[in-house]
Amino acid sequence: MIYLELFWTFLQIGAFSFGGGYAVLPMIQKYVVQQQQWITLGELADITSISQMTPGPIAINAATFVGVKVAGVGGGIIATIGCVLPSFILLIFLAYYFFKHSNLNFIQNILKGLRPAIVSLIALAAISLTMTAFWTNPQANLLSSDNINHSGVVSAAISLIFLIKFKLDTIGVIAIGAIIGILISFI
Amino acid sequence: MITYRQLFLKTFKISAVTFGGGYTIVPVMRDVFVNKDGLIQDDEMLNLIAIAQSAPGPIAVNTSILIGYKLKGLKGALITTFATILPPLIIISIISYFYVQFQNNPIIQAALLGMRGSISAIMGYAVFSMGRNTLKKQPIFSAALMIIVFLLGYFTTLPTIALIVASGITGLICFGWIKESLA
Numbered sequence: 001m002i003y004l005e006l007f008w009t010f011l012q013i014g015a016f017s018f019g020g021g022y023a024v025l026p027m028i029q030k031y032v033v034q035q036q037q038w039i040t041l042g043e044l045a046d047i048t049s050i051s052q053m054t055p056g057p058i059a060i061n062a063a064t065f066v067g068v069k070v071a072g073v074g075g076g077i078i079a080t081i082g083c084v085l086p087s088f089i090l091l092i093f094l095a096y097y098f099f100k101h102s103n104l105n106f107i108q109n110i111l112k113g114l115r116p117a118i119v120s121l122i123a124l125a126a127i128s129l130t131m132t133a134f135w136t137n138p139q140a141n142l143l144s145s146d147n148i149n150h151s152g153v154v155s156a157a158i159s160l161i162f163l164i165k166f167k168l169d170t171i172g173v174i175a176i177g178a179i180i181g182i183l184i185s186f187i
Numbered sequence: 188m189i190t191y192r193q194l195f196l197k198t199f200k201i202s203a204v205t206f207g208g209g210y211t212i213v214p215v216m217r218d219v220f221v222n223k224d225g226l227i228q229d230d231e232m233l234n235l236i237a238i239a240q241s242a243p244g245p246i247a248v249n250t251s252i253l254i255g256y257k258l259k260g261l262k263g264a265l266i267t268t269f270a271t272i273l274p275p276l277i278i279i280s281i282i283s284y285f286y287v288q289f290q291n292n293p294i295i296q297a298a299l300l301g302m303r304g305s306i307s308a309i310m311g312y313a314v315f316s317m318g319r320n321t322l323k324k325q326p327i328f329s330a331a332l333m334i335i336v337f338l339l340g341y342f343t344t345l346p347t348i349a350l351i352v353a354s355g356i357t358g359l360i361c362f363g364w365i366k367e368s369l370a
Contacts, residue, residue: 017243024245050286053299055203056275057245064279076280080272087244088252088268094238095256095264102234106363113358114237115230116329117351119318120336125210126310127341133303151297155304163312170218174204174305181301182294 002071003078009036010063010082017059024059032062038070059083130156151184189226189258191266197224198251198270205247206299211306212247214313216254226258229320240351247271328361 009031017024025048032038039047047065051058060080067079101107131138133152140147155177162168162176189197197219205212213236220227227235235257239249248271255267282289289295321329336350 014244046286046290050279050282050290053206053290053295054275054278054282055205056272056279057209057247059245060248060272060275061279064276065283068280068283073280076276076283080276084244084248084268084272087242087249088264090242091238091249091252092256092261092264094242095253098234098238099257106359109359109362110355111234111237111358112325112328112362113332113354113356114351115233115321116333117336117354118233118236118240119314119321120333121340121347121350122210122213122310122317123314123337124340126307126314129211129303129310130307133300133307149300149304151300152304152307155301156308159305159308160312163308169223170215170309171200171204173309174206174215174302177301177303177305178298179301181297181299181304184301185293185297 003075005036006067006070006075006079007082010067010079011085013059013063014083015086024062028059028062028066032066038066043069151181154184155180189224191259191262194255194259194263195266195270198255198267199273202247202251202271203274206302206306210246211310213250214309216250217313217317218309220254220258227254229317231257233317233321237351237355240347325362332357 013024013027013031017027025044028044029041033041033044043065044062047062048058050065051061054061060083063079063083064076067074067076069075071078098107133156134149135142135147136149137147142148158180159173159177162173163170168176201212201215201219205215217229217232221229221232235253236246236250239246239253242249248268251267251271252264255263255265257263259266318333321333332354336354339345339350340347
C-alpha cells in the first residue's frame with residue numbers, strides 16, 4: 001500500500017525534523033533516498049534548489065514532490081499531510097496549555113528570554129538571505145562588481161522605500177521586486 | 188474579528204508569495220496580522236514564533252497553525268494549516284512534471300532575483316521594528332541577550348533549538364530568581 005508507506009515515511013520526517021529549513025534534508029536523505037529509494041540524491045538536490053524558487057518550506061515541497069512522483073497527486077497530498085501532522089498535534093497541545101496559562105509567572109519569565117532571542121535569529125536569517133540576494137557568490141570577493149547582483153540591490157532599495165514611505169503591504173512589495181528583477185534582466 | 192474565509196484567504200495569499208522558506212514568512216505574517224489588521228500584538232507574535240520553534244517541522248507552517256489557533260481555535264488552526272500548505276502543494280505538483288524547464292527559465296530566474304531583494308528589505312525592516320519593540324521592556328537584559336544570541340548564531344554552529352532553550356532558561360533564571368532588578 002503505497003499511500004500508507006508515503007504517509008508513514010513523511011510522518012516520521014515531520015516528527016523528527018527539528019529546527020526547520022535545511023535540517024530536514026538529512027532526514028529525507030535517510031528515509032526517502034536510502035531506505036525507500038523513491039528519489040535519487042540528484043533529484044533531492046533539484047528539489048532543494050526548486051524550493052528556493054517556489055513558495056513553501058522545503059519539507060512541504062519535498063513531500064509533495066516525492067508523493068507526486070511515487071503515486072501521483074493523491075500521493076503528494078498524503079505525503080504533505082503526513083509531514084505536517086506531528087507538529088500540528090504537538091502545537092495544538094502546546095498552544096492550548098500556553099493560552100490557558102500564559103499569565104503564569106514562570107511562562108512570562110521564559111518568554112522574556114525568548115523574545116529577544118527570536119529577534120536575533122530572524123536577524124541572522126535576514127543577513128544570510130541578504131547575502132544571497134546581493135551577491136552571486138557570497139563566499140567570493142564581495143567588492144568585485146561582477147559578483148554584485150544588481151537586481152537584488154536595486155529591488156531591495158526600492159522595496160525599502162515602498163515599505164517605509166508608502167506603507168505598502170509586503171505582498172505588494174514582493175510583486176514589485178519580481179517586476180524589477182524582470183525589467184533589469186532586459187537591460 | 189476575522190471570519191474563517193478571511194483567515195483562509197489571508198494565509199493562502201501569504202503562503203503563495205513567500206519564497207525561500209525559513210523565517211522569510213514571519214515578517215510577512217507579522218505585517219498582515221500585526222501591522223495591517225491589528226489582530227495580534229507584536230509581543231504575542233513573538234510568543235507564537237517562540238512556541239512554533241519548539242515543535243518539529245517548518246517554522247512557516249508552525250507559525251500559521253498557531254495564528255489560526257490564537258484567532259479562531261482548533262478550526263482556525265486547521266484552516267490556516269490547509270491554507271499554508273495548499274499553494275506549495277499546487278505549485279510543486281505542477282512543477283514536478285517539468286521542473287528542469289522551470290529551473291532554467293530566464294524570466295523566472297530574473298523575477299526570483301528581484302523578489303529575493305525585496306524579501307531581504309522586508310526582513311531587515313521587520314527585524315528593526317521587532318527589535319525596537321522588544322527593547323522597550325527590560326532594555327538592558329533584552330539588548331544583552333540579543334547580542335549574545337546573535338554572536339553565538341553567527342560564529343558557532345550551535346543548533347537553533349539549543350539557543351532557544353538556553354534563552355528561555357536565561358529568562359527564567361534572571362526574572363524568576365534575580366527578579367526585576369535587571370529591568
